[in-house]
Amino acid sequence: MSLALAIVGTVFLAGGVFFCVVGGIGLLRLPDFYSRCHAAGMTDSAGAMGILVGLCFFAEPLVIVKLLTVVGFIWLSSVVSTHALVKAAYARGIKLENPRVRDWTVRPAKTAAAEAAGDVPKAAKVPSLDLAAMADSDADAGSTSGGEQGLAQSHGAESESESESESESESESESESESESESESESESESDDSEESRT
Amino acid sequence: MTLATHWHYWVVIALMMTGLHIVIARRNYVKKLMGLSIFQVSVIMLYVTMGKVAGGTAPVYVMEGEGHDAVPNLDVVYSNPVPHVLMLTAIVVGIATMALGLALVVRIKESYGTVEDDVVIEKDRAEEESLES
Amino acid sequence: MTELPLEAVLFVFLLVVGIVVGRLRNLFGAAMLTGIFSFLSAGLFTLLTAVDVAFTEAAVGAGISTVLFLATLALTDDTERESERSWLAIGVVSLTGLALFFGTFDMPAFGDPDAPIHHGVGRHYLMHSWDEIGLPNVVTSVLASYRGYDTFGELAVVFTAGIGVLLLLRSKAAVMGAKAKPIPVRSRAPYVREMPIVRAVAKVMLPFILLFALYVQAHGDFGPGGGFQAGVVFAAAFILYGLVWGPRAVQGIAPERMLEGGMAFGVLLYGGVGVAALFAGGTFLDYSAFTPEHPSHGQHWGIFLVELGVGITVSAVMVVIYFVFTARPRPRLPKRKKGALAPPRLTAVPELPVETPKEGSS
Numbered sequence: 001m002s003l004a005l006a007i008v009g010t011v012f013l014a015g016g017v018f019f020c021v022v023g024g025i026g027l028l029r030l031p032d033f034y035s036r037c038h039a040a041g042m043t044d045s046a047g048a049m050g051i052l053v054g055l056c057f058f059a060e061p062l063v064i065v066k067l068l069t070v071v072g073f074i075w076l077s078s079v080v081s082t083h084a085l086v087k088a089a090y091a092r093g094i095k096l097e098n099p100r101v102r103d104w105t106v107r108p109a110k111t112a113a114a115e116a117a118g119d120v121p122k123a124a125k126v127p128s129l130d131l132a133a134m135a136d137s138d139a140d141a142g143s144t145s146g147g148e149q150g151l152a153q154s155h156g157a158e159s160e161s162e163s164e165s166e167s168e169s170e171s172e173s174e175s176e177s178e179s180e181s182e183s184e185s186e187s188e189s190e191s192d193d194s195e196e197s198r199t
Numbered sequence: 200m201t202l203a204t205h206w207h208y209w210v211v212i213a214l215m216m217t218g219l220h221i222v223i224a225r226r227n228y229v230k231k232l233m234g235l236s237i238f239q240v241s242v243i244m245l246y247v248t249m250g251k252v253a254g255g256t257a258p259v260y261v262m263e264g265e266g267h268d269a270v271p272n273l274d275v276v277y278s279n280p281v282p283h284v285l286m287l288t289a290i291v292v293g294i295a296t297m298a299l300g301l302a303l304v305v306r307i308k309e310s311y312g313t314v315e316d317d318v319v320i321e322k323d324r325a326e327e328e329s330l331e332s
Numbered sequence: 333m334t335e336l337p338l339e340a341v342l343f344v345f346l347l348v349v350g351i352v353v354g355r356l357r358n359l360f361g362a363a364m365l366t367g368i369f370s371f372l373s374a375g376l377f378t379l380l381t382a383v384d385v386a387f388t389e390a391a392v393g394a395g396i397s398t399v400l401f402l403a404t405l406a407l408t409d410d411t412e413r414e415s416e417r418s419w420l421a422i423g424v425v426s427l428t429g430l431a432l433f434f435g436t437f438d439m440p441a442f443g444d445p446d447a448p449i450h451h452g453v454g455r456h457y458l459m460h461s462w463d464e465i466g467l468p469n470v471v472t473s474v475l476a477s478y479r480g481y482d483t484f485g486e487l488a489v490v491f492t493a494g495i496g497v498l499l500l501l502r503s504k505a506a507v508m509g510a511k512a513k514p515i516p517v518r519s520r521a522p523y524v525r526e527m528p529i530v531r532a533v534a535k536v537m538l539p540f541i542l543l544f545a546l547y548v549q550a551h552g553d554f555g556p557g558g559g560f561q562a563g564v565v566f567a568a569a570f571i572l573y574g575l576v577w578g579p580r581a582v583q584g585i586a587p588e589r590m591l592e593g594g595m596a597f598g599v600l601l602y603g604g605v606g607v608a609a610l611f612a613g614g615t616f617l618d619y620s621a622f623t624p625e626h627p628s629h630g631q632h633w634g635i636f637l638v639e640l641g642v643g644i645t646v647s648a649v650m651v652v653i654y655f656v657f658t659a660r661p662r663p664r665l666p667k668r669k670k671g672a673l674a675p676p677r678l679t680a681v682p683e684l685p686v687e688t689p690k691e692g693s694s
Binding site: 205207208213214218219220221226229230232236237240244250256257259260262271276277278283292294295296298302304306315 | 339343346347350351353354359362363366369370373376377380381382383384385388389392393396397400401403404405407408409412413415417418421422424425426428429432433436437439441442443444445447449450452453454457458459462468469470471474475479482483486489490493494496497500501554555556558560563564646649650653656657660
C-alpha cells in the first residue's frame with residue numbers, strides 16, 4: 001500500500017518537475033512576452049501543483065491539508081497575477097512577435113475610423129499601428145496629469161462617466177485644442193495613478 | 200579542506216561585495232539602495248550561517264507528551280537562536296530605513312530633477328559658484 | 333548533507349541575481365530582481381534552519397520592499413544612465429573582499445557545534461528558556477523577553493523611520509489628512525475596475541490574508557511568527573487592497589489619523605508593559621513580576637502584549653509608508669504635445685487601442 005502511494009506520489013512529483021523544466025525552457029525560448037507569460041504561468045500552476053500534490057502522498061493528514069491549501073492559494077494568486085501582468089503589458093503596447101498570429105482584439109483601422117468619424121477622409125489612410133509611440137504618450141500624459149491630482153479628484157467622479165465612453169472613440173483622435181486634451185488627461189489622472197503603482 | 204567547511208562564508212562575502220560594488224560604483228540613487236539591500240541580506244546571511252549547528256533543527260522545541268504535560272526534548276540539536284533574533288529585527292528595521300532612503304531619493308528628484316549622483320553634485324557646484332560670483 | 337546541493341544551487345542563483353541587479357539598466361527589472369533575491373535568500377534561510385528570519389524576509393523583502401521600490405520608481409526615473417566603469421571601485425571592492433576572505437580562515441568551520449558563538453547566552457537560552465519563559469519557540473522568548481530592550485529599541489527605530497518618511501514625503505497637497513475629501517464611490521481606479529477577475533480574487537483572498545496575519549501574531553509563541561511578521565503580513569493585506577481599489581479606497585477604512593495613532597500606540601504599549609512591570613515590583617520589561625507566584629504566566633502575558641505592540645506599530649508604519657509614497661504627486665514633465673495620441677486605455681476587449689490617424693500623416 002505504502003509502495004503504491006509512493007509510486008503515485010513520485011509520478012506527481014516527476015510531472016511537477018517536468019512542467020517546471022518545460023516552463024523554464026519556454027521562458028528562454030519562446031519569442032514574445034505573452035507566450036513567455038504562458039510558460040511562466042505553467043511553472044506556477046502545473047509545476048507547483050504537481051510537486052505539492054506529489055508531496056501529499058508522503059505526508060501526514062494535517063500536512064496534507066496544509067499542502068492542498070497552498071495549492072489552492074497558488075492557483076488563485078499566481079494565475080490571476082499572470083492575467084493582470086498580461087493585461088498590463090497589452091495596455092502598455094507590447095506587441096505580439098509572431099506576424100502570422102493576428103491580434104484579434106485590435107479592430108481593423110478602416111472600420112474603426114469609419115465608425116468614429118462617420119466617413120473616412122481619403123488622405124487619412126491607415127497608418128500602421130504605432131503602439132510604441134502610444135506607450136510613450138501614455139507615460140507622458142501620466143506625468144503631466146500627475147500634478148493635478150487634487151483637482152482631478154474633485155470633478156473626477158462626474159466627468160469620468162463621459163470620458164469613459166468618449167475617450168475610446170473619437171475624442172482622442174480629434175483632440176485639437178490643448179485645453180481639451182488637458183481636461184481629458186485630468187480626468188484620467190486617477191487611472192494613470194493606480195496603473196503606475198500596479199506595474 | 201577549508202573549501203568544504205568554509206565555502207558558505209566565501210559565497211556570502213562574494214554576495215556582499217556584489218552589493219558593495221553596486222553601492223559605490225553606480226551613480227543612480229535607487230540602484231545604490233538596491234545594492235544596499237543586497238548587502239544587507241548578505242550580512243544577515245553571514246549571521247545566520249554562523250548560528251547554524253551541523254545537523255541542528257530550527258530553534259523551536261520539539262515537544263514530547265500531550266497538552267499541559269508536554270516538555271521539550273533538550274537532547275535534540277537546535278540551532279543558535281540569538282543570531283536569528285538579531286537578524287529578524289534587523290530585516291524589519293532595514294525595510295523601514297530603506298523606505299526613509301527612498302523618501303530622500305524622491306525628494307532629491309523633486310528638487311534636482313534627477314536621481315543621478317554626478318548630476319546632483321554638478322548642480323550643487325554650479326549653484327555654489329553662482330553664489331560666490 | 334542532503335542540503336548541500338540545494339544550498340549550492342540557491343547560492344549560485346543569488347550570486348547571478350545580485351550581479352544582474354548591478355548590470356541591469358532598467359530599474360523596474362532590477363526592482364523585481366531584488367524581490368527575487370529576497371525570496372531566494374528566504375529559501376536559503378529555511379535551509380539554514382532560521383525559519384523566523386526566512387518568514388520575515390519573505391514577507392518584507394519579496395513583498396513590501398518591491399512595492400516600495402516600484403512606488404519610488406513611479407516618482408523618479410525608471411532607467412539608469414550609463415555610468416563609466418570605475419576601476420577604483422573595483423579595486424576597493426576586491427581589496428575588501430580579499431581582506432574578508434582571509435578573515436574567514438580564523439572562523440570556525442560551518443556548523444561546528446563547538447564554535448564560540450554557541451557557548452555564550454545561546455546555550456543558556458536553549459537549555460533554560462522552557463523553565464524560565466515556558467514557550468516552545470525559543471526565538472520568541474529571546475526576542476520579547478530576554479532581549480526585550482533590544483526589540484524595544486528596534487521598534488523605536490521602525491517608528492522613527494515611519495515618522496521620518498512622513499515628514500519627508502507628506503506634502504501640503506497630500507490627499508491624506510483631515511482635509512482630504514471623502515472618497516467618491518465612483519473614483520475607484522478604472523484600470524482595475526476593468527479587471528473583474530483581479531478584483532474578485534483579491535476580494536476572496538483578503539480575509540484569508542488578514543486571518544493569517546492574526547494567526548501569525550498569536551501563534552508566534554509556538555512556531556515561527558510573531559509581531560514583526562504579523563505586522564508585515566497585515567500591512568500587505570492593506571497594500572493589496574490599495575493596489576486593486578486605489579490608495580484612496582484604503583483611506584476609507586484606515587484613515588491616516590488612525591494609522592499615525594497606531595504607530596505611536598504600539599511603541600507605547602511596549603513601553604507601557606515595561607513600566608507596568610516596574611509598578612508590579614520587578615525591573616523594566618521583567619514580565620515575571622506580574623504574577624510572582626507563577627512567573628511563566630506573567631511572561632506569557634508580557635510577551636503577548638509586547639508582540640501585539642510590535643505588530644501594531646510595524647503594520648501601521650508599513651501602511652503609512654505605502655500611503656505617502658503613492659499619494660505623492662508625480663513630478664511634472666514637459667506637457668503632452670499638441671495633438672499627440674492620448675494614452676491607450678484598457679477596456680473590454682473589442683475597444684482596445686483603436687488606431688487613429690496622426691496629425692502629421694494627413
